[in-house]
Amino acid sequence: KQEVTQIPAALSVPEGENLVLNCSFTDSAIYNLQWFRQDPGKGLTSLLLIQSSQREQTSGRLNASLDKSSGRSTLYIAASQPGDSATYLCAVIGGNQFYFGTGTSLTVIP
């Protein structure tokens, strides 16, 4: 069974700093990997979708990479802002199944 792990579980950085969130998965036979953001008490907002044939995707200050062979994905956030404070979840998609990581709680300090 696919297991998805996110490290660190929590991260606190000063505003303006660049940061990297990590996601690892045990089964490399995946279709896609998706990064989400969740604000407290809210649903999920899709940030980036990386298809299995792709190595990375970029959207604004966000860049996500995917290395299927090593079972890893990273989400890079440039020039962090207080509004980036949220929980970030990665999900690995295999077949019709989504496997969610445990999330990284990010706090950006003004």
Add this chain to the structure above:
Amino acid sequence: GAVVSQHPSWVICKSGTSVKIECRSLDFQATTMFWYRQFPKQSLMLMATSNEGSKATYEQGVEKDKFLINHASLTLSTLTVTSAHPEDSSFYICSAIQVLNTEAFFGQGTRLTVV
């Protein structure tokens, strides 16, 4: 991006009553919808997967008679929590995909409190 609307956003009900939560894809036809449950400070736990016009596939440990899922159209899936108990209190989130293995879009979630 596509929009998935979930309603209600929060509900309080008495023990023993039933509660229905709706999940609608507003601007696309969703072949598959997923229902998740999330406990505080934990990740999402998949409850069931539903395909339009067929019975939902429930994850192990999820009671199908308690959590009734209906996916009657390509834009609507409902989750009914029957005979609710306080331990059913949780945050429920739906998601929808248009085509298998494409981007998933999530509803805003429903906070259920059973008193």
